[in-house]
Structure formats: C-alpha cells, structure tokens
Amino acid sequence: MSSLAGEVALRTFPAEVIAKHQREIHEQTLMLSRTIDRPNFSRVGRDDLSRMIKMYDERFFDGKVLPVVMAEGLQFGLSSRMTRIAGKMVTHYPAGYDGPRKFELTLSTSLLFQTFEDSDRPVEVTGRLCRDRLEAMQRVAEHEFVHLIEMLIWNDGNCSEARFQSIARRYFAHTDYRHDLITQRERAARKFNIRVGDRVRFPHDGQYLIGRVNRITRRATILVPHESGEPFSDGLRYLRFYVPLEKLKRV
Numbered sequence: 001m002s003s004l005a006g007e008v009a010l011r012t013f014p015a016e017v018i019a020k021h022q023r024e025i026h027e028q029t030l031m032l033s034r035t036i037d038r039p040n041f042s043r044v045g046r047d048d049l050s051r052m053i054k055m056y057d058e059r060f061f062d063g064k065v066l067p068v069v070m071a072e073g074l075q076f077g078l079s080s081r082m083t084r085i086a087g088k089m090v091t092h093y094p095a096g097y098d099g100p101r102k103f104e105l106t107l108s109t110s111l112l113f114q115t116f117e118d119s120d121r122p123v124e125v126t127g128r129l130c131r132d133r134l135e136a137m138q139r140v141a142e143h144e145f146v147h148l149i150e151m152l153i154w155n156d157g158n159c160s161e162a163r164f165q166s167i168a169r170r171y172f173a174h175t176d177y178r179h180d181l182i183t184q185r186e187r188a189a190r191k192f193n194i195r196v197g198d199r200v201r202f203p204h205d206g207q208y209l210i211g212r213v214n215r216i217t218r219r220a221t222i223l224v225p226h227e228s229g230e231p232f233s234d235g236l237r238y239l240r241f242y243v244p245l246e247k248l249k250r251v
Helices: 002-010 015-032 046-061 065-072 109-114 133-154 162-172 184-192
Strands: 074-079 087-092 102-108 123-125 128-130 199-204 207-216 220-231 237-243
Touching (some): 002 046, 002 133, 002 162, 015 133, 046 074, 065 074, 065 102, 065 133, 102 109, 109 133, 128 133, 133 162, 184 207, 199 220, 207 237
Antiparallel strands (some): 087 102, 123 128, 199 207, 220 237
16 A cells, blocks of 8 residues: 555656546547447446546556455445535445445536536536536546545545645646536526525416525425424525426516
8 A cells, every 4th residue: 555655646647648548538438338328428327437437547547546445345326416516435434443444436417417418608627628528527537536545545635635636636637626517506597597595486286386495406495485384594484395497487
C-alpha cells in the first residue's frame, strides 16, 4: 500500500495522455455496453459503471487499485433519488474502524438524465466542459474514483482539500471539484417556470387543489392549506402532496 500511496502522491500524466485515455474509455464504453448505445444515452447499468472504473484503473493506475479495494469489498450503484449530488463514495466499517472496510460508489442517474435533455446550456463537471452525457458520467466517475483511492490509502479525504485536488488534476486534468449538471430545481424553472415559493394548482382525485411549492426534488412538494393538516411555523396547517412537475400550473 505504501508504494501505491507514493505513486498516487507524485505521478503526473501529460495532458495529451489524459485526453487519449479518456477518449478511449468513452469509445470503449459505447462499444462494450449493452445499455449505453449513444453518447446521450437513455439507459445505464451498474455494470457500465464498474467497467468504466476498471478501465480507469487499468489505464491510469496499472490495475493496482481495484484488486486491493475488491479484497475489502466494493459495491457500485446508480441512484435516481440523488437529486443534488452527482455521485457519492461511502465507506462502511462493519468490523470497526481498524477492520476490513466496505466501499460503495454511486452515481446519480437523475442528474445525468436531466442533463443534455431539454436544455442546451453548456455543462461543466470538475471544471471540464462536457459535450454529452457520457462525458459527464466519466467526469463524475473520475471524481468518485479519486475519493475511493483516498479512502483506500489514507482512510480519509475531502474533495475541497489540496491532496484530492492534486490527484484529480494530475491524473484526470480536473480544475474544479464541483459539478454543473442540471438539477431538478433548475429543470423546473427552465422548462416549467416553477420555483420554490410559487403558488400552483394541480389535479387530485377529480378536482384541482391550490398550494405552494415547498421543495423540488424528483417531484415537487406542495403544501395545501387544510385544517386537518400538520402545523407549520407560520401558524397554519398544511397537507403535503408530491406532484410531478408536468402536472403543475402556476396561478
């Protein structure tokens, strides 16, 4: 592990080599995947993510990372419930802090599928301009892979700190640790002109109800005044409704 730590701490790839490897992974994903059939794909599977991470390990780390991670335990995931963060890497300690760990690397399908869908604004992920959904997925996967490597070697890490940013820059040419994927809140404003605080109406059980938008995630949370509802800090009572954005109309 110490030799891997030394390599990760110092190794630097030329910009043209980084671009070449990233382009190859883009091409190989399109060639090998049973679900990703085009750069702006509409389906993706966990095997696509695991294959992608394996290709990064082989090209950038000579295949040294994943065997060590797998020996402890690694699970890949895709989540439609992650509506703000593009990816996450979680470390579990089932046998205590000093025992074998379990790693979980997950990407948000909600943010990926909302991006390059019905908005043509430029999209940056990790400071890199993305031309399509697959490139955005690659940048998020690279970011989470750096998290995984930090946790594997040092058992801690933070993407806002210097070590993480140094690794991400030297290996993947990242210039930022944030993403600019289209969130559901932005999509609601751009496509439906719906924002938190707006007064809206929506169909429910054969009638229209009127309330205010309290939150926007996969669906909008609408608060409708009602005497049997739960009390809120404004002294009124509200019923909660979870409504798809396309069913809302501003009033």
